[in-house]
Amino acid sequence: MGSRWTWRLLALPGVVWLSVFFLLAFYAVVAVAFGNQNTLSEPVPFWNPLDWNVGYMLATLENIWHGEQFLTVFVRTFVFVGLSLALSLAIGYPVAYFAARRAGRRRGLVLLLLIVPFWINYLMRMLAWINLLSPDGLGTRMLSAIGIERLFISVNLLASRGGWLEGQPFTVIMALTYGYLPFLILPLYAALDRIDQRQIEAARDLGASPAGAFLRVTLPLSRPGIVAGLVLIALPMSGDYYTPDLVSSSTQTSMIGNQIDQLTRQGSEKVTGASLTLLLAFVLLGLMFYYLRATRSADDRGDA
Amino acid sequence: MSRRRLLQGAAGGALGIGAVGFLAGCENTTTPIGTSEGATGSSKLVVTKPTGPGGLPLPRPDNSVTWAITPGHEPIADGLPNESGPLGIYNYADYVDPSLVKKFEALTGRSVQIATYNSSDEATAKLSSGAVAFDLIMGLSANNIVNLIAQQLIRPLNHSYLPNLAKNVWPELQDPFYDRGSRYTVPYVVWSDGIGWRNDKIREDIAGMRVPWDIFWESQAYRGKVGVLDDKRDALSMPMQRNAMRTGLRPDLNTEDAQVVARAGQELGQLTGICNVKVDITDYQTLPEGKEWLHQSWSGDLLQAAFYYMPTGVPASVLSYWSPNANGVVQNDFFCIGRTGKNPALAHRFVNFMLDEAVAYGNFVNFVGYTPPQKNIDAALLIKKGLIPKSLTDAVVRPDQFAANQELLQLSVAGEQSWDQAWSKFKGG
Numbered sequence: 001m002g003s004r005w006t007w008r009l010l011a012l013p014g015v016v017w018l019s020v021f022f023l024l025a026f027y028a029v030v031a032v033a034f035g036n037q038n039t040l041s042e043p044v045p046f047w048n049p050l051d052w053n054v055g056y057m058l059a060t061l062e063n064i065w066h067g068e069q070f071l072t073v074f075v076r077t078f079v080f081v082g083l084s085l086a087l088s089l090a091i092g093y094p095v096a097y098f099a100a101r102r103a104g105r106r107r108g109l110v111l112l113l114l115i116v117p118f119w120i121n122y123l124m125r126m127l128a129w130i131n132l133l134s135p136d137g138l139g140t141r142m143l144s145a146i147g148i149e150r151l152f153i154s155v156n157l158l159a160s161r162g163g164w165l166e167g168q169p170f171t172v173i174m175a176l177t178y179g180y181l182p183f184l185i186l187p188l189y190a191a192l193d194r195i196d197q198r199q200i201e202a203a204r205d206l207g208a209s210p211a212g213a214f215l216r217v218t219l220p221l222s223r224p225g226i227v228a229g230l231v232l233i234a235l236p237m238s239g240d241y242y243t244p245d246l247v248s249s250s251t252q253t254s255m256i257g258n259q260i261d262q263l264t265r266q267g268s269e270k271v272t273g274a275s276l277t278l279l280l281a282f283v284l285l286g287l288m289f290y291y292l293r294a295t296r297s298a299d300d301r302g303d304a
Numbered sequence: 305m306s307r308r309r310l311l312q313g314a315a316g317g318a319l320g321i322g323a324v325g326f327l328a329g330c331e332n333t334t335t336p337i338g339t340s341e342g343a344t345g346s347s348k349l350v351v352t353k354p355t356g357p358g359g360l361p362l363p364r365p366d367n368s369v370t371w372a373i374t375p376g377h378e379p380i381a382d383g384l385p386n387e388s389g390p391l392g393i394y395n396y397a398d399y400v401d402p403s404l405v406k407k408f409e410a411l412t413g414r415s416v417q418i419a420t421y422n423s424s425d426e427a428t429a430k431l432s433s434g435a436v437a438f439d440l441i442m443g444l445s446a447n448n449i450v451n452l453i454a455q456q457l458i459r460p461l462n463h464s465y466l467p468n469l470a471k472n473v474w475p476e477l478q479d480p481f482y483d484r485g486s487r488y489t490v491p492y493v494v495w496s497d498g499i500g501w502r503n504d505k506i507r508e509d510i511a512g513m514r515v516p517w518d519i520f521w522e523s524q525a526y527r528g529k530v531g532v533l534d535d536k537r538d539a540l541s542m543p544m545q546r547n548a549m550r551t552g553l554r555p556d557l558n559t560e561d562a563q564v565v566a567r568a569g570q571e572l573g574q575l576t577g578i579c580n581v582k583v584d585i586t587d588y589q590t591l592p593e594g595k596e597w598l599h600q601s602w603s604g605d606l607l608q609a610a611f612y613y614m615p616t617g618v619p620a621s622v623l624s625y626w627s628p629n630a631n632g633v634v635q636n637d638f639f640c641i642g643r644t645g646k647n648p649a650l651a652h653r654f655v656n657f658m659l660d661e662a663v664a665y666g667n668f669v670n671f672v673g674y675t676p677p678q679k680n681i682d683a684a685l686l687i688k689k690g691l692i693p694k695s696l697t698d699a700v701v702r703p704d705q706f707a708a709n710q711e712l713l714q715l716s717v718a719g720e721q722s723w724d725q726a727w728s729k730f731k732g733g
Contacts, residue, residue, distance in 0.1 A: 039717060040454070042429065160528070166527070166528025251730065252733045253733070263728060267536065267723075
């Protein structure tokens, strides 16, 4: 009995923290999104659900339904995030696999080397890239020297020499991938590291080729890590607005986060900004549920 | 959209009561330009234009406003000694030379504390929350004045502390239409909206074009190197100015006509296809560095670029700036004194200190880059001192531009929504 109360007590700070900084804050967004604004254009939250004003949410949904700008940015955001996730997985999986299963005694060092660059603040790294990729930047000159620039120009991803930061979508996709990659690698590494070597050996003993053992044993067993990593980076990517602002600032690359930022920071459409925030949260909540279901079913299999 | 408007109208009415309620002590009168000041004691409210918060008039050049001084909220008495400080200033980040602040501290023996904001909305929201009391607020403009007055956030001024206002400041801004008699505000700096470009990269003679704004719609060759200001009012007013220049008509850059605003948004949107236009306010850096070649710019940013941001080996003469003589945008911001601040006499003296010619000049060329509206500071002086090239002459705003151009002013809530919606559409690409 006593220990049960100790555990509950230990959970208290976390519960209080979540209640105040997540539940209450989230409810404030809901109350604003279903509220109104005063004559100073400041939002007036309606705390009582019975008073809720659905007008702004309906107008936002109407905008999406009629294919106006909110639909455009939602679709663009999911395309950018989807491509960034695919790219992150393509880059991150082999790295995590190597670090967890092939680096042997040096795995600690490999992991450390992967993490070290991320000791530097995200914004600082992005600002550094902006200088490196400016028209006469060091990075631009290197990419030109080794022929990457010509390759990108030939496949029409780059309009002109040195034009890496001229507002192309692929720049934003690359920047998102770069920014969030380590948060995919770490859970993947943990998942791959946990796989029992004997299961792979058993597969080989039973006649599976190395590729077969990977596809039938390693890959399925690392699935929870893949899902966790992808969800972990998909959530912040979907709400990101500073990455497109920093590396592009073109209207062709503005994401849903940019719309929310712009609507809520300044002007007379703050309530619309809150309703967009809520819509994005619902989409991401769907992702979260998928993650929870995927990890739970994996756990269930583990228990069985 | 109609459903939303309906709901807003219904609830807006109810919410408005609260706003008017707390405005009860704030009477105001409007006077047409050129006549003497209206009654101060009576509560006559003349509304001829779209109104702002609490039904207060929105100042326009043809609808100037004298803000009332209400009982219990009079200016401070003459000749008070400096309070003990510290002087609390609320200002945009990096918007006053810290060495001059130190100088003021040394002069008065009082310390100065500066808190900063990033947008005028942030500033007015924080001020209206009442959470903090500031002695002096810097950097807000006629675009915010109705909010400041409606919520009684600022204190009327006592001009006996401000001899430098009459002595040094342009006559054009001593009695501005948005605050007749400068009862609550004193101008800080001025700027215009124009075109900033790299004359070593752009082939066209922009200043010589019949409609220089056309360059943006003819900038296919500079794709990826073209930007407009990340500010809905400035950016959307650009196609409005262009159309007006083409037709020879005077634009209304404070229009509340949703169709006119939507059309401006569509025309601005054409730039996405023409040059993949960027939307940013970093041109003071990107133009000198050559990351962008053509930009809609605030005049002060080009001066900042010339003063501080030229890379080694790149002369400031590669930068050019053009702004219209008429029917364009000129703006100013101001000092005002916080209603609840504890150091009003000290705040008045700081304002007067900043209006001193030498101080204003130092703040301009050593730090801020935005022109103070001082009688003896003009482009010729800066060119003579070798601070700016001739190609940036236009970036030092002249008093005559104030009469022929327009300030971007506070709109009614419905009016502003049409700008916000057009802007959101444009920025969504």
